[in-house]
Amino acid sequence: MTIRTRLHQVLQQEDLNFLLTNRIPRRLVTQFMGWFSQIEQPLVRDASLAAWQLFADLELQDAARSDFRSMHDCFIRQLKPGARPIDADPAVLVSPCDGIVGGFGRCEGTRVYQAKGFPYTLEDLLIDPQLVEQYRDGQYVTLRLTSSMYHRFHAPHDLKVEHVTYVSGDTWNTNPIALKRVEKLYCKNERAVIQARLRDSNEPFVLVAVAAILVASIKLHWLDVLLDLKHKGPNEFPCSASATKGEELGYFQHGSTIVVFAPKNFSIADNIQPGATVRMGQPLMRLP
Numbered sequence: 001m002t003i004r005t006r007l008h009q010v011l012q013q014e015d016l017n018f019l020l021t022n023r024i025p026r027r028l029v030t031q032f033m034g035w036f037s038q039i040e041q042p043l044v045r046d047a048s049l050a051a052w053q054l055f056a057d058l059e060l061q062d063a064a065r066s067d068f069r070s071m072h073d074c075f076i077r078q079l080k081p082g083a084r085p086i087d088a089d090p091a092v093l094v095s096p097c098d099g100i101v102g103g104f105g106r107c108e109g110t111r112v113y114q115a116k117g118f119p120y121t122l123e124d125l126l127i128d129p130q131l132v133e134q135y136r137d138g139q140y141v142t143l144r145l146t147s148s149m150y151h152r153f154h155a156p157h158d159l160k161v162e163h164v165t166y167v168s169g170d171t172w173n174t175n176p177i178a179l180k181r182v183e184k185l186y187c188k189n190e191r192a193v194i195q196a197r198l199r200d201s202n203e204p205f206v207l208v209a210v211a212a213i214l215v216a217s218i219k220l221h222w223l224d225v226l227l228d229l230k231h232k233g234p235n236e237f238p239c240s241a242s243a244t245k246g247e248e249l250g251y252f253q254h255g256s257t258i259v260v261f262a263p264k265n266f267s268i269a270d271n272i273q274p275g276a277t278v279r280m281g282q283p284l285m286r287l288p
Contacts, residue, residue, distance in 0.1 A: 086246035099143030
């Protein structure tokens with residue numbers, strides 16, 4: 001048995017995993033990691049990447065380059081052109097990111113599930129009462145990014161962004177172990193609520209980018225500020241930005257979760273199944 005295999009087995013023990021990734025000074029460790037990961041000293045960079053590869057299956061085969069200046073530079077790596085084909089069907093809303101499918105389906109009124117038996121409400125997540133009513137009984141898909149995945153997210157359709165609400169919060173781990181133990185976890189964590197509309201039909205949808213332990217701070221390309229734990233929330237950012245289907249919108253400083261909400265007249269794509277790995281550009285929902 002290799003050291004790596006043994007480490008994976010140890011970390012899969014739920015009590016130990018939860019203890020190591022949650023019962024620590026989460027915000028302090030996250031802020032430290034944000035600083036440490038950007039050190040460009042070659043020895044620090046190489047040791048950090050080696051440790052990361054020991055714990056995770058880094059997906060670097062599609063990276064646009066392999067000469068990273070720092071661990072952070074690797075976190076936010078871009079892909080080779082054409083590495084993620086975009087479904088061109090205009091009736092399809094594609095996945096904005098690489099991710100593992102968690103909860104999905106129709107909201108029960110304003111109730112949504114982060115894990116079986118663990119609900120949260122649109123009121124707690126979205127905050128804005130008008131948004132809550134807009135997505136009552138709507139459709140949703142939760143996409144979890146693991147530490148080894150590509151961490152940038154993209155436009156799921158030709159769109160225009162109308163508003164961003166940034167909520168400063170905690171940095172609980174968003175892995176399945178924590179989701180089964182921490183009530184309303186997504187509503188506790190730092191997050192950006194990105195309100196958008198389809199450019200042609202004007203149908204609304206929302207992307208909620210949820211940060212987590214070690215990965216707090218979210219960069220959106222049309223805002224000139226990095227959304228991070230230094231900001232108190234909620235912060236409101238009215239905006240007017242547009243993007244074509246598949247165009248990059250921003251990135252996490254490491255990785256976490258994106259929840260996509262659409263009105264009830266949308267439908268979930270057939271390939272969306274519990275635990276399935278979805279690539280950016282693959283079908284997520286179908287338009288009405």
